Every structure is written in structure tokens, then in C-alpha cells.
Amino acid sequence: MDTVRALKQVFIFKDVPDQVLELVAGVTEEISLSTGETFISPGDKPDALYVIRSGTVRAVPEGGKAPPVMFGTGETLGEIALIDGGPFAGSATAVERVDLLVIRAGKLAGALTDRPEAAVQLYRAIAKSLAGRLRRAIGMISLSKDR
Numbered sequence: 001m002d003t004v005r006a007l008k009q010v011f012i013f014k015d016v017p018d019q020v021l022e023l024v025a026g027v028t029e030e031i032s033l034s035t036g037e038t039f040i041s042p043g044d045k046p047d048a049l050y051v052i053r054s055g056t057v058r059a060v061p062e063g064g065k066a067p068p069v070m071f072g073t074g075e076t077l078g079e080i081a082l083i084d085g086g087p088f089a090g091s092a093t094a095v096e097r098v099d100l101l102v103i104r105a106g107k108l109a110g111a112l113t114d115r116p117e118a119a120v121q122l123y124r125a126i127a128k129s130l131a132g133r134l135r136r137a138i139g140m141i142s143l144s145k146d147r
Contacts, residue, residue, distance in 0.1 A: 003028055006101060009074050010051055012129035020118045027107035033094040040077065040092035047105035049082040051075075055098030061090040070095070079126055082108075 003025035007013045013021060030053070033039055040046070042062040057071045071077060077092055082105050112119040 003101065006053055010076060012076060012126055016121055016125045020121050023111045023115065023118055024103060024108065024122065027103065027111045029102040031100050031102055033098040033100065035094055035096050038091055038093040040088050042090055043087045045085060045087050047081060047085045049076055049078045049103040051101040053099040053101055056095040057092050057098055058095050059090055059092045079130055083126065
């Protein structure tokens, strides 16, 4: 139940029913990272969603042309990799001790195989989160072009 509560605090899962989150929690791994430990490298294909339970992570886009982005407690990395299995386009490193919840695509698919309605609710929530991020990014690009 503790993992369900932690997932419920994450934006992409906030509207997902508890019974669906219980399925997700059942396949979730918990890992801890030390300061300076890199857990995503460019080109990795972990097919996983990382939920930051506590701590801070620095994500650096591949090529280093864009500035690093900091992610903290309750934020996620890897939504797209979870869905499409594609590689990461950068790296992620723990800035301090970080506790992560790791949701692997294969394990998640197995848990949802016989529960298509739960799968729809979960993937709709993830799609809604990604769509919101895309809208914000497009808005930021539009604003920067107007200047």
C-alpha cells in the first residue's frame, strides 16, 4: 500500500484508480542510488519508467547543447521509453541519494494482460501527461520565436 500511496503522489498517476495502481505497485522495483551514480546513459533501452521517490536527479540531454534539467521527488523519467521501448537521448545521474520506483514495460504488460480496462486507464493517464508536456514545450517554443 505504501507504493500505491507513493505512485498516487506522482502527477501522471494522480487520476488512476487505486485498484489499477495496486497492479502497477505489484511489478514495481525499488532501488536506491548513491550521489554521482548514473542510472541512464545515452542510448540505453531500459523500457522503464523511473519515479523519483526521494532525492534529486540531473538529466543531461545527449550532445550537451541543451542545459541540464533537474528532477526531484514525485517526478518521472522514461515515460516515452516505457511506451515505445526506444533509447534515451541523454543521461541521468543522482545529485544526492535517490530512491527510485522502477516500472519495467515487460512486467507491467504482464500484469495488465488480462485487465484491458486497467491498461486503458493507465496508458491514458500517461498519454495525458505526455500531451500536457508537449503542449507546454510548443508554447515555450512559440514564446521564444515571438521575442
